[in-house]
Amino acid sequence: MKTSKRLSLSADPKTRRSCLCTLLPTASLVCVIFFMGSMFVATDYKERSTKKGMADTMLITETVTCENHCRPEGSEALPKGIVSRTSDLKMQPLWGSPKERKQKHSVNLLAMAVGIRQKENVSRIVKKFPSNDFIVMLFHYDGMVNEWNDQEWSHHAIHVSAISQTKWWFAKRFLHPDIVAEYDYIFLWDEDLGVEHFNPGRYLSIVKEEGLEISQPALDVAKSEVHHQITARARRSKVHRRTYKVGGGRRCDVNSTSPPCTGWIEMMAPVFSRASWRCTWYMIQNDLIHAWGLDFQLGYCAQGDRTKNVGVVDAEYIVHQGLPTLGGLEENNISDDTPGQASVNKHLPDIEVQAPSQSHANNDRYAVRKRSFVELEMFKNRWKKSVRDDKCWSDPFQQPAKQ
Numbered sequence: 378m379k380t381s382k383r384l385s386l387s388a389d390p391k392t393r394r395s396c397l398c399t400l401l402p403t404a405s406l407v408c409v410i411f412f413m414g415s416m417f418v419a420t421d422y423k424e425r426s427t428k429k430g431m432a433d434t435m436l437i438t439e440t441v442t443c444e445n446h447c448r449p450e451g452s453e454a455l456p457k458g459i460v461s462r463t464s465d466l467k468m469q470p471l472w473g474s475p476k477e478r479k480q481k482h483s484v485n486l487l488a489m490a491v492g493i494r495q496k497e498n499v500s501r502i503v504k505k506f507p508s509n510d511f512i513v514m515l516f517h518y519d520g521m522v523n524e525w526n527d528q529e530w531s532h533h534a535i536h537v538s539a540i541s542q543t544k545w546w547f548a549k550r551f552l553h554p555d556i557v558a559e560y561d562y563i564f565l566w567d568e569d570l571g572v573e574h575f576n577p578g579r580y581l582s583i584v585k586e587e588g589l590e591i592s593q594p595a596l597d598v599a600k601s602e603v604h605h606q607i608t609a610r611a612r613r614s615k616v617h618r619r620t621y622k623v624g625g626g627r628r629c630d631v632n633s634t635s636p637p638c639t640g641w642i643e644m645m646a647p648v649f650s651r652a653s654w655r656c657t658w659y660m661i662q663n664d665l666i667h668a669w670g671l672d673f674q675l676g677y678c679a680q681g682d683r684t685k686n687v688g689v690v691d692a693e694y695i696v697h698q699g700l701p702t703l704g705g706l707e708e709n710n711i712s713d714d715t716p717g718q719a720s721v722n723k724h725l726p727d728i729e730v731q732a733p734s735q736s737h738a739n740n741d742r743y744a745v746r747k748r749s750f751v752e753l754e755m756f757k758n759r760w761k762k763s764v765r766d767d768k769c770w771s772d773p774f775q776q777p778a779k780q
């Protein structure tokens with residue numbers, strides 16, 4: 378089905394190229410489909426051109442072979458070998474022999490939205506991530522960058538500053554999958570996390586062993602603000618993938634197949650595999666900066682069965698302080714039944730800096746919260762509309778009509 382739809386586009390090779398080369402996630406799949414597309418055009422073309430003789434046919438064959446190279450849109454004017462499709466966040470020295478320069482190791486990325494008021498705690502987090510295994514990228518939502526210079530690790534970190542922007546705003550703009558293609562895992566974390574019982578190396582080895590494409594460390598229930606039961610740490614297990622709940626709004630049992638019972642994590646400390654990030658990045662909307670509702674759809678990016686590939690790691694766990702840098706009072710009010718709320722994004726106006734008065738601060742928080750709910754509705758509606766409009770898409774998680 379997919380193929381036939383794509384082929385129908387093939388009348389305009391430009392369209393075809395841009396659809397196939399830039400939008401589809403994996404290059405190999407792209408090339409296969411592209412190849413099929415080209416074959417189709419070629420056959421069609423040939424039939425029409427038999428009269429024009431051998432020479433033409435040969436020329437066409439040659440063009441067809443060349444088209445199979447599957448070039449990224451816009452790179453057609455360049456010889457293939459010079460096209461550099463991906464990049465990374467590694468800083469390069471200004472001089473040195475290629476051999477010295479070659480030594481690359483960092484294979485994962487820690488990206489956090491931070492404010493200077495959390496300096497100590499952020500520093501504590503960063504220091505837990507060994508610098509030869511992790512690139513560190515800080516998104517400064519309060520415009521304070523130089524203030525971090527006294528931290529030794531700060532010189533090796535990438536700093537991006539944009540005032541009053543959220544973690545998702547930054548991620549959409551600065552973590553394009555082609556830019557972070559090198560990293561096996563991406564930690565997209567909030568700043569108010571305690572990492573005393575968290576070891577990134579051990580965490581990653583568990584995640585790999587368990588095949589978790591999307592994960593989060595469990596929350597220490599004694600010290601954390603826990604919004605969703607599934608994120609609570611289970612003492613005796615290494616990893617858990619579902620939660621059980623009777624009564625209340627939503628029932629979760631062994632037969633549950635959907636979030637928030639299973640296939641779900643919260644958004645304060647997500648860890649993505651390369652493939653799941655590529656998918657997730659596409660799903661983050663440019664304008665919906667609070668990303669509410671995204672958490673419930675993340676399972677679609679889990680590279681298969683979300684009840685298996687999404688999970689919470691108990692053996693390496695964190696504390697979620699739930700600091701009121703933004704959400705404050707209202708945040709405490711979130712219940713397990715609040716639909717599709719991502720962790721309240723606290724990264725909005727640094728209140729001390731922008732609004733000294735407490736009531737002003739509360740107004741800001743209230744406004745942010747209100748906007749988050751509006752975004753949630755918008756996101757849900759966009760999802761519904763997309764499902765309706767895309768005749769080629771079928772829902773892999775669709776419940777079979779009542780078992």
Ligand SMILES: *[C@@H]1O[C@H](CO)[C@@H](O)[C@H](O)[C@H]1NC(C)=O
Nearest residue numbers: 494495497498571696698700
């Ligand atoms: C840093 O974390 C600790 C707990 O680990 C917390 O009690 C403290 O409030 C945090 N510091 C700041 C400045 O928020």
Ligand SMILES: *[C@@H]1O[C@H](CO)[C@@H](O)[C@H](O)[C@H]1NC(C)=O
Nearest residue numbers: 621628629630631632633780
């Ligand atoms: C789960 O499904 C099985 C088989 O359909 C059923 O026997 C069992 O009672 C269900 N369990 C719960 C808790 O609903």
Ligand SMILES: *[C@@H]1O[C@H](CO)[C@@H](O)[C@H](O)[C@H]1NC(C)=O
Nearest residue numbers: 705706707708709710711712
């Ligand atoms: C908390 O929730 C209750 C009902 O769920 C609501 O009436 C109340 O206004 C909320 N409080 C805040 C501070 O949002």
